[in-house]
Amino acid sequence: MTQDPIPIDLFRGWPNPTLLPVDSLAQSAATVLSTPALYQPGLQYGPDEGYAPLRQHVATWLSSFYPPTAAKRTGPISSARLCITGGASQNLACVLQVYTDAAYTRNIWLVAPTYYLACRIFDDAGFMNRLRGVPEDAEGIDLEFLEQRLHEAEQDVRITKPLHTLPRPWSKIYKHVIYLTPTFANPSTKVVSLRRREELVRLARRFDALIIADDVYDFLQWPSDPSVPEQEYDSETALLPRIVDIDGYLDGGPIDEWGNAMSNGSFSKLIGPGMRVGWVEGTEKFSYGISQTGSTRSGGAPSQLASTFVDQILHSGSLQRHIKSELIPSYRARYNRMMGAINEHLLPLGFKVPANTQPTAGGFFVWLDLPESLTGDLLAERALAEGNLRIGSGSLFQIEGDGTEYRRTFGRSIRLCFAWERVEVLDEGVRRLADIYLSKFFNLKTTTL
Ligand SMILES: Cc1ncc(COP(=O)(O)O)c(C=O)c1O
Incomplete structure (x- = not known):
């Protein structure tokens, strides 16, 4: 493991500064x-x-x-x-x-x-x-x-x-x-x-x-x-x-x-x-x-x-041009880069992308369900402590104050944002998450940390 991996923030839901017009x-x-x-x-x-x-x-x-x-x-x-x-x-x-x-x-x-x-x-x-x-x-x-x-x-x-x-x-x-x-x-x-x-x-x-x-x-x-x-x-x-x-x-x-x-x-x-x-x-x-x-x-x-x-x-018309020629191609490339890394490193470990009925993607985020026995809180905590990596634990997105029997907690999900971080480190962030999962939960030796 390298001593201090560079910080990677896949939690923050802001546009990357290079995308501001x-x-x-x-x-x-x-x-x-x-x-x-x-x-x-x-x-x-x-x-x-x-x-x-x-x-x-x-x-x-x-x-x-x-x-x-x-x-x-x-x-x-x-x-x-x-x-x-x-x-x-x-x-x-x-x-x-x-x-x-x-x-x-x-x-x-x-x-x-x-x-x-x-x-x-x-x-x-x-x-x-x-x-x-x-x-x-x-x-x-x-x-x-x-x-x-x-x-x-x-x-x-x-x-x-x-x-x-x-x-x-x-x-x-x-x-x-x-x-x-x-x-x-x-x-x-x-x-x-x-x-x-x-x-x-x-x-x-x-x-x-x-x-x-x-x-x-x-x-x-x-x-x-x-x-x-x-x-x-x-x-x-x-x-x-x-x-x-x-x-x-x-x-x-x-x-x-x-x-x-x-x-x-x-x-x-x-x-x-x-x-x-x-x-x-x-x-x-x-x-x-x-x-x-x-x-x-x-x-x-x-x-x-x-x-x-x-x-x-x-x-x-300059905003419309910015959306068409800058934002959509950049967010699409960011999304593809993150999804490529998810397909390669996380899906084989049992992480899942929930089904959607549309062939169109969009927005700022990817939502993932975790493998059995893993919680988003624990993974987020370990990712930060061991990998200098910020992710959103699913529990953050539960409904505050819903005390009914129907309340769901989303403890076994996480949210990753592809809009904020430098595009070059999006796949590194996902790979780091896979490594943390493997090394911390299965004591498997990995190469990238
Ligand atoms: C669903 C949703 N609504 C509202 C907001 C905040 O919007 P605004 O900056 O216009 O207040 C966000 C920002 O992340 C959002 O994701």
Whole structure:
């Protein structure tokens, strides 16, 4: 074993610094800060709904990525359906402030394993210990399980109206919240099938639930088969319609002016998390409600100056070129490199990549089930101590505060991220993991440590 193997971080879910579009951002910032018509609104309080040109340009961009045929829209997405946000996390907090009441809204139903940092946002909104995990299979969220639990929750008839919120014309209070990342989920990378998306919308309508879909990885997609040539796949059209699109067309469209689904979008994975700019899409009424969040009414839409920078790179097409020519080829190469090493070093040891029904990969992560008798916590601890290697133990992604008998812990899984580390060490990280497993758990002598 070498004394101090170089540190390798396969836990951090950030974009590698080489993938940040600094040149086009520098140009955008220079244009904005030298043009009074741009920097004056940029440096003032923003309109409640967000910087108007960005809303319009996001609407045009989304209309082309989620084409009318698949989303069964009659035309382009109207900017009235959109609000600019400070990113998916900030907006999640706003959605809960406007559309839930911690006494009346029964539970937060989260597809498990979940994006773990969302749990505290729900806790902060008063839902501590009322988060409930919903399992997923190869097609995504388990709707039979969810329907059964929703029925049980309906038996609680003690609270029949909101306690902390008086009626307000810009908001309604939903009885349930369902939270998921339908495409390339963090951490499981699962993609919810079209059939399940449709059934989920029907279920949400029946139970007065709001579906919050974090659609933050949709733009980062490529074929899982590494031999498919670049020219032979379309990276500029979404794999599937979003759940908010489905609520727009299914069975004649939304059941009321609020709808039952919203899309939480973000530039964090496309530009950089520090931009703190995203968007929310829902029915016009729903999005207007988000714009009326107290902190927005007081301070204006979040990330106003950053919105003017983002608008420059979106309107000029340079962001779209960055996604197509830089991000997708780089993430695809990173994914292939990591998967190649997993196939070579980990699958023969009994590690497993859970089944997915799509031939398309995407996002930032790979999720692995471990061989019998090994836990993610132990492997992560040993990997750090013995191999200077950081990985995500599956237990991190369980639902905090789900005390029910159905709670799952994911102790026998791990998450690896291929987005952050230098591309050259991705396979070395996987090989190191295999070596640690062999040497620590079977006392086998290995060559690379
Ligand atoms: C599923 C999911 N939602 C939200 C976020 C955070 O998004 P934002 O940076 O826009 O707040 C992440 C970041 O890792 C994520 O994976």
